[in-house]
Amino acid sequence: MAGNESLVKIFGAKNVLDDAETLEEYSGDFSFVSPVRPRCVVKPKNADEVQKLVKWANDKRTPLVPVSSGSPHFRGDTVPGIGGAVVVDLSGMKKIIRVDRAHRVAMVEPGVTFAELIPAVEKEGLRLNMPLLPRKSKTVIGSMLEREPVVMPKYHWDISDPLACVEVVFGTGDMFRTGQAAGPGTIEEQWAAGGAQKTPYGPGPAAWYRLIQGAQGTMGIVTWASLRCEILPKLEEPFLVGSAELDRLLELVHWLVRMRLVNECFVLNDSNLAAIMARKFPGEYQDIKDTLPPWVLFFNLAGYDYFPEDRVSSQIKGVSDITKRIGLEADKAVGGVSAVEMLKMVKRPSPEPYWKLGGKGACHDIFFITTYDKLEGQIGVMNDVANKSGYPALDMGVYLQPIVQGSNCHCEFNLFYDPQDPVELERVKELSAEAVNCLMATGAFFSRPYDRSARMIINRDAAYVDALNRVKTILDPNHVMNPGKLCF
Template sequence: MPLIETLAAIVGPTQVLTDAADLAPYLADWRGRYHGAARCIVRPGCAEEVAALVRACAAARVPMVPQGGNTSLCGAATPDAAGEAVVISLARLNRIRALDAANNTITVEAGCTLAAVQQAAAAAGRLFPLSLASQGSCLIGGNLSTNAGGVHVLRYGNTRELTLGLEVVLPSGELWNGLRGLRKDNTGYDLKQLFIGAEGTLGIITAAVLKLFPAPRTTATAWLAIDSPAAALAVLARMQARFGAMLTACELVSGVALALVRRHLPGQTAPLPTTSAWHLLVDVSGADTAPVLLAALEECLGDALAAGEVSDVVIAQTLAQAAHLWALRENISEAQKREGFSIKHDISLPISAIPEFIAATDAALAAAFPGIRCVTFGHIGDGNLHYNQSMLDAADNARLLAGQAAVDRLIHDRVAALGGSISAEHGIGQLKRAELARYRSPVELATMRAIKQALDPLGLMNPGKVL
């Protein structure tokens, strides 16, 4: 109680939650896989309050769990079951501090939703290109802490590439102001990179300076039916050669994934009259007029049809049609959630290795776990696959989930053998902590632990995550 009284004095009594009903939404992850406990939830309203909270918790030797929109898919924002931690919600830090159109930067607090940042940029005639299915609820602090990717990495890069400066509360309670909107700054170590992707284990991000881009004049969207992932790579190469940086997104969707969306989400009609084992969703954008861009896309995809790389195509003629095509892709995770629990893998591979990985790993899983179903989709343009497994029968699925370690080992060993990564954009959290220790070298792990020890010697900042 003395600690809770101290925290209440910092943020106000109404911003410290202790009742079980109030705590519940903060203590489970989005997938419902992880559940924890906490002393309380505190909701600071500014960076200085975050710093004061951290100093109070550090003095009391109480662990802290930073939390944004609580959309983590790896349990990174969920406290453990001990009930000792204080969850620090950043949702009230939701101001757009500045927008410099001439410098193409926007300075935002960590509690801004991704959608709010996109809208602020659009109001100034600019684009903030990070785009995720959860953008209405995920917060910028979480995007930074997981180095979020999304559908536009192909053209604009991950969150790391979109960040110029940070403001961070260190585990000591000191507030570091690194909010510099500079594209060139060689004054020593680039400290911001320590905190991007660290999942709150090295400090609490409270604000960021993010890159903006000129808003594209037009965007053209198409849905393609293809025979195989190998055909997807042929189309990708063709479109990159034709459009270069104008190719904004290239998403691979399996027929199994599309069927899940159509089954669980009303109104999601098939984009093409024919069925196909695989699909591509592509976006091109630029400064051309709509007729010019559409004509170029039609010509490119016509050549792909003639070459046998594509079996059918639909090009969106309106914004509504484009939104419908994107909804088919962006609702796959929601459809899987409604279907039931599945084993999820967020992997990256050299793009050239994707067809080999899918063919060989699908066959190995089918042999080891008869009846297994692979739901495969993702950002083929940057080598990131979401590769998820489940069984149709509920009892069979429960047994598969109980034996997840064997599924993970088969998949992750194949990823590692092909020079890939076991986490592309979701992070490590609790889910992949043991796997990280298996697939990163002793030198890498020792270096990570040395950084953690240097910044958080008491081990109070989001303990049990990553390391």
């Protein structure tokens, strides 16, 4: 504990860890950022302790690296950017503070995982709009703060959804609540007055939560967040559409999302769909993959409290009109994959092992936001870069997720590799850097830049960086929050 006595005094010895094994665990992840060993790991139990820690960090000018999800980590944002940092492990803050059916909102602490929150909201007749099969250790707040795409574009009104309000300790050590939660009154007083912490923007002209999201912990530490939930359907009717022609599938996606006919809606290539459905690798994976067309669209129709059968049958009529016009057919199964099984999968976190790791033990994701018309060209560019590097493009996973009600599309390439094979690892590392460059030239927008390319992506626009730094100077003037990330 040499050097960490003051922390031990505040948080207790069992909550300040600096043994070699722990420090090693937090010093790196699956990303390609250079490993940096933290000074210690502190596990605060509540918001008050978080605030004390941030004030201590300002006092001692010591970097803090917040992390809420459990390992494995993939993006490098929770690996210290510089030496001497204290990792703030929030995974122990696990309270589900409130689930409010009437307002369709839940409030959780940062350590609450999807696996923990899903049954709690289901008990109240609600469900989450969640990312595609997150790993078991992924926290809800971690996902929302990173603006991860969610599987129901219909309910993704704004790119910030489903995040509602947050309580945050800014880098200054000041506590702040955003949106409707800001006040007047305490949270409990707001509940008593019939309110809920649901409206995200304000108070005043600013939308403070947008400055916290996407910041990779560089602005402050969130101690709870509220999130909008959706109603649990009474009836669901999932479908799959397979095709070798991506442009046709995307045309269908556009109309399904535009007319708000579907809930879950996304496209996977054969590699990713097989990776999700297989439990044994490589045998079962390859067997499933062999039955699949290159692209598969999954969508789900839902009926709620009123005449659910009528609603679903009306939606089927609407979908059928579109598929006929485009020349595609929606089925209950494509190849060896059943739509019903797929629906079961997407309602839960990934089974173990995490679907991205089952095949080869590691995965590197390259993801960006784009528009439908550019996708085919961008996938072609990625295939070329992969093949040229010696990585077979046919092995690569592709995930296309319409977001913001169809205004954007999240495109994700999943490069599965064996981390024990130095040649393969080096290939993926080099391929990744090259791919980001080539994709940017095609208009791919890396809204959430991570890993080694982050600085290159964000520093391209000097005016934007200058504006971000002005905000940073207000919220974290001593640069104690996760230094070395983004442009900070």
